[in-house]
Amino acid sequence: MKVRIINNSSNPLPSYETDLSAGMDLRANLKEDITLKPLERHLTPTGLHIELPEGFEAQVRPRSGLAHKHGISVLNTPGTIDADYRGEIKVILINLSNQEYTIKNGDRIAQMIISKHERAELEATDNLNNTKRGEGGFGHTGTN
Numbered sequence: 001m002k003v004r005i006i007n008n009s010s011n012p013l014p015s016y017e018t019d020l021s022a023g024m025d026l027r028a029n030l031k032e033d034i035t036l037k038p039l040e041r042h043l044t045p046t047g048l049h050i051e052l053p054e055g056f057e058a059q060v061r062p063r064s065g066l067a068h069k070h071g072i073s074v075l076n077t078p079g080t081i082d083a084d085y086r087g088e089i090k091v092i093l094i095n096l097s098n099q100e101y102t103i104k105n106g107d108r109i110a111q112m113i114i115s116k117h118e119r120a121e122l123e124a125t126d127n128l129n130n131t132k133r134g135e136g137g138f139g140h141t142g143t144n
Contacts, residue, residue: 001053003114008088009047011106023061023111026091030105036095041075044091044109052083052114059113060091066109071097074110081112 007013014024028034029047036042052058060079066072075092091110095101103109 004051006049023113025108026110028103028107028109034103036101038098041094044093046089048089060110070101
């Protein structure tokens, strides 16, 4: 599948870092460094605009290394880019650590996964079919 992309940054296009990667890394497009204080969030531009085919979305997710090593995550994860959106891709980063973290131009800040989706037709009803699980949720099966 081909996805049309405009790159208004000085950074390379997103790419898959390994042969079996599901996500492409997104890079910060910054004129100056940004320092995130603990619990601070920032809408970080990428300089990218994409044109997805109908029936596809792009999901923006945290990078595991940034989350594990520095506590940097994507606030609305996964963020969804719809097929009809043509604006700049921006990433809401949040610093969940207790130390400041500096983001520089070109830093890989998130990953983008392109996936197919279906549109559901909702049908109103007064009851649902029973299952063994029923209404159990939120850890009802325990941890062991």
